[in-house]
Amino acid sequence: xxxxxxxxxxxDCSDVLVSALTRLEYRGYDSAGIAVxxxxxxxxxxxxxRLSDLSEKMEKxxxxxxxAGIGHxxxxxHGQPSYVNSHPHSGKRVTIVHNGIIENYIxxxxxxxxxxxxxxxxxxxxxxxxxxDLKYDGDPLDTIHTVIRMLKGSxxxxxxxxxxxxxxxxxxxxxxLIVGVGDNESFIASDVPAILNYTKKYYLMNHDEIVKxxxxxxxxxxxxxxxxxxxxxxxDWDMDAAEKGGYPHFMIKEIHEQPEAIKRTxxxxxxxxxxxxxxxxxTLENIKDFKNIHIVACGTAMHAGMVGKYVIEGLAxxxxxxxxxxxxxxxxxxxxxxxxxxxxxxxxETADSKAAMSLAKEYGAKTLAIVNAKGSSIAREADMLIYxxxxxxxxxxxxxxxxxxxxxxxxxxxxxxxxxGRITEDExxxxxTSLMEVPDKVEETLEKxxxxxxxxxxxxxxxxxxxxIGRGLDYALxxxxxxxxxxxxxxHSESYAAGELKHGTISLITEEMPVIAVATQNALFxxxxxxxxxxxxxxxxxxxxxxxxxxxxxxxADQIIxxxxxxxxxxxxxxxxxxxxxxxxxxxxxxxxxxKPRNLAKSVxxx
Ligand code: AGP
Numbered sequence: 013x014x015x016x017x018x019x020x021x022x023x024d025c026s027d028v029l030v031s032a033l034t035r036l037e038y039r040g041y042d043s044a045g046i047a048v049x050x051x052x053x054x055x056x057x058x059x060x061x062r063l064s065d066l067s068e069k070m071e072k073x074x075x076x077x078x079x080a081g082i083g084h085x086x087x088x089x090h091g092q093p094s095y096v097n098s099h100p101h102s103g104k105r106v107t108i109v110h111n112g113i114i115e116n117y118i119x120x121x122x123x124x125x126x127x128x129x130x131x132x133x134x135x136x137x138x139x140x141x142x143x144x145d146l147k148y149d150g151d152p153l154d155t156i157h158t159v160i161r162m163l164k165g166s167x168x169x170x171x172x173x174x175x176x177x178x179x180x181x182x183x184x185x186x187x188x189l190i191v192g193v194g195d196n197e198s199f200i201a202s203d204v205p206a207i208l209n210y211t212k213k214y215y216l217m218n219h220d221e222i223v224k225x226x227x228x229x230x231x232x233x234x235x236x237x238x239x240x241x242x243x244x245x246x247x248d249w250d251m252d253a254a255e256k257g258g259y260p261h262f263m264i265k266e267i268h269e270q271p272e273a274i275k276r277t278x279x280x281x282x283x284x285x286x287x288x289x290x291x292x293x294x295t296l297e298n299i300k301d302f303k304n305i306h307i308v309a310c311g312t313a314m315h316a317g318m319v320g321k322y323v324i325e326g327l328a329x330x331x332x333x334x335x336x337x338x339x340x341x342x343x344x345x346x347x348x349x350x351x352x353x354x355x356x357x358x359x360x361e362t363a364d365s366k367a368a369m370s371l372a373k374e375y376g377a378k379t380l381a382i383v384n385a386k387g388s389s390i391a392r393e394a395d396m397l398i399y400x401x402x403x404x405x406x407x408x409x410x411x412x413x414x415x416x417x418x419x420x421x422x423x424x425x426x427x428x429x430x431x432x433g434r435i436t437e438d439e440x441x442x443x444x445t446s447l448m449e450v451p452d453k454v455e456e457t458l459e460k461x462x463x464x465x466x467x468x469x470x471x472x473x474x475x476x477x478x479x480x481i482g483r484g485l486d487y488a489l490x491x492x493x494x495x496x497x498x499x500x501x502x503x504h505s506e507s508y509a510a511g512e513l514k515h516g517t518i519s520l521i522t523e524e525m526p527v528i529a530v531a532t533q534n535a536l537f538x539x540x541x542x543x544x545x546x547x548x549x550x551x552x553x554x555x556x557x558x559x560x561x562x563x564x565x566x567x568x569a570d571q572i573i574x575x576x577x578x579x580x581x582x583x584x585x586x587x588x589x590x591x592x593x594x595x596x597x598x599x600x601x602x603x604x605x606x607x608k609p610r611n612l613a614k615s616v617x618x619x
Pocket of ligand 1: 310311312313356357358359360361362365408409410411499613614615616
């Protein structure tokens, strides 16, 4: 949570910091602030609220003018959103911005209080600022080195010392941090999109490394303070990918980007009409012996894992256990040598997923990461790695990242089924041929269901609560549909395996409880239809999502949304589209802030 940035260069620093922070607002948006060297002095501007509030404030009161500084956009963890809790935080000679959580801040605060330090805020960050101040010996590197050894937890820190004008220091442990370099200018940021307006070139920081930015360039130091050189990375995203490009919201833009994202993710992994994951470290030989698979992730990524479970078990006949990362890491899981643990994560920085991966390694399992963010912690630490190529996903509600996570689940399932001898090469080729048809079919789905979903959104706008039901893959999909609706429309919803309704939940059904039923699987279609009848006869307004070829009367449901047909294992990739759009339009009709829903942040880097 939280986004940090820093800049040293010839441009107007306040403008650069605000523009860079705009690209990180998905990480948190309850307060914002910057600190800039103006005529050699650190000037701070900050406020509760969004970056737009900060810009307004600086327009009225004046902005700090200079060429070096740091900035922050916050998702509150310690202390409520308020002016005093906003970053930057300062000691007498040091000012900092921070992303992460200092776990031992209470004992450090006691220690600092005994040393005579006083605190203005409730934050763990101010403790670090005061600690840096206390330990400051005139040498910033030495001071940072001393202080980080006293900290427990996660941090990416941007630091400026009053004695070192136009110089920015930064250091990270667990929380993400990159260092961008352009012509005579340099940047720090929590994520790549922040710098794309200025440069595509950046360095990745490792744990406890320190970077120093000056007008002469950047210098890196390892955890022993020895100078080091690092490998320059180049972002393959351009600015358009991080802009709305004419769409009113990132979410709807990202929904429309799904066909391209699937192509980018799938096509490079197909050779001679067969799946080829060798560049990801996966061969038929090294996966054929796995006896158990655990898929561990959070939220939407976990739902992609649910689809993976049905597909892998169905095709490769290997048992798959899907776990919520925050549960897995604390329940002493039955994982060991010979098992494969798959971690799915868009950001590659989710704290629980990261911890789950470390635990899996500790237990002797092999790990495979399916990650979107290049160079992220999970990507760097896994034994095998498949990048999803969704491009930057800015809307907090994940759509295209989910789509490509599912695409990878299919690729992996095909490869594993082949390795286990469960499908022939011809069957594999035929599955892949269908997978390659998906991008066009998603395009077609978007055209076909848009109006229906707007209509569905308007009929759900006043609902207090609703149910999603489905069986098999449709149940896995319903979970994601329900989460999407909850997170951006703020309407309570739950997903149920349709056959489970009559064991209790059906008592909730009244005219006030709409039901969205997903029925795309032939063998289960009639069964789900019976459940639709059961809820309709008890008054529920039903929206049914099925394929365009299914033979049903128009009176089976109150609204029927038909998606194109593809072989049924792949139907989730089409049926998810109306579920995403229903959530989007319901939220739009309710006037919510779709891309930045309340209380949420895109990247959950704290427990
Ligand atoms: C999805 O819409 C959510 N914002 C959330 O559930 C997300 O998928 C989850 O926090 C996991 O994030 P990750 O993929 O970056 O690990």
